Amino acid sequence: xxxxxxxxxxxxxxxxxxxxxxxxxxxxxxxxxxxxxxxxxxxxxxxxxxxxxxxxxxxxxxxxxxxxxxxxxxxxxxxxxxxxxxxxxxxxxxxxxxxxxxxxxxxxxxxxxxxxxxxxxxxxxxxxxxxxxxxxxxxxxxxxxxxxxxxxxxxxxxxxxxxxxxxxxxxxxxxxxxxxxxxxxxxxxxxxxxxx
Numbered sequence: 794x795x796x797x798x799x800x801x802x803x804x805x806x807x808x809x810x811x812x813x814x815x816x817x818x819x820x821x822x823x824x825x826x827x828x829x830x831x832x833x834x835x836x837x838x839x840x841x842x843x844x845x846x847x848x849x850x851x852x853x854x855x856x857x858x859x860x861x862x863x864x865x866x867x868x869x870x871x872x873x874x875x876x877x878x879x880x881x882x883x884x885x886x887x888x889x890x891x892x893x894x895x896x897x898x899x900x901x902x903x904x905x906x907x908x909x910x911x912x913x914x915x916x917x918x919x920x921x922x923x924x925x926x927x928x929x930x931x932x933x934x935x936x937x938x939x940x941x942x943x944x945x946x947x948x949x950x951x952x953x954x955x956x957x958x959x960x961x962x963x964x965x966x967x968x969x970x971x972x973x974x975x976x977x978x979x980x981x982x983x984x985x986x987x988x989x
Contacts, residue, residue: 795981798823798832800858802848804840804873808965812973818980826857834867834980837874839927839963842899845873846889855890862892865987867956867979875959876930883933893957894936901931901948901961913962915943915951919971924950924962931961956983 799809801822810820870878881896908927932949943951950961964972
């Protein structure tokens, strides 16, 4: 059975597990570096990116996560997870994992009170998708290697680069499991590729 981990240091972990299970795969909460070798894909959940980075450093996850992203096993970052994946962060001298060729703007749609829902058409994945944004970032710039999957108000809110997937919204907070389902498909395809 396909096993997908959710980095369990901070953020909406249980909700992601529920969404993975709704897609027929096993979801595993990842709290130790050595657990990374047992999973076929990894989700970096939403939360607070500065706190998440502090915990990643504290539990020595930084290099292992970078290696995981380069291993060909898929990784999906949602909200703060998108910030973790980005090569560049506006107003910051350095990114975190720096594995996805994008520049992000933090809290780009405003603070917590500016949380909202919007209907998106997500390329090749879902039409009329009700997306939940909470203190969401967005992608300011993406290289040619990055496929833009969805925009809102002219801003990039979902993208994919090879085995890396990112969204500014929280698919785990709805009962629409199509976006998580897309990640599950990516993981299942990479399993076949890595096995051959």
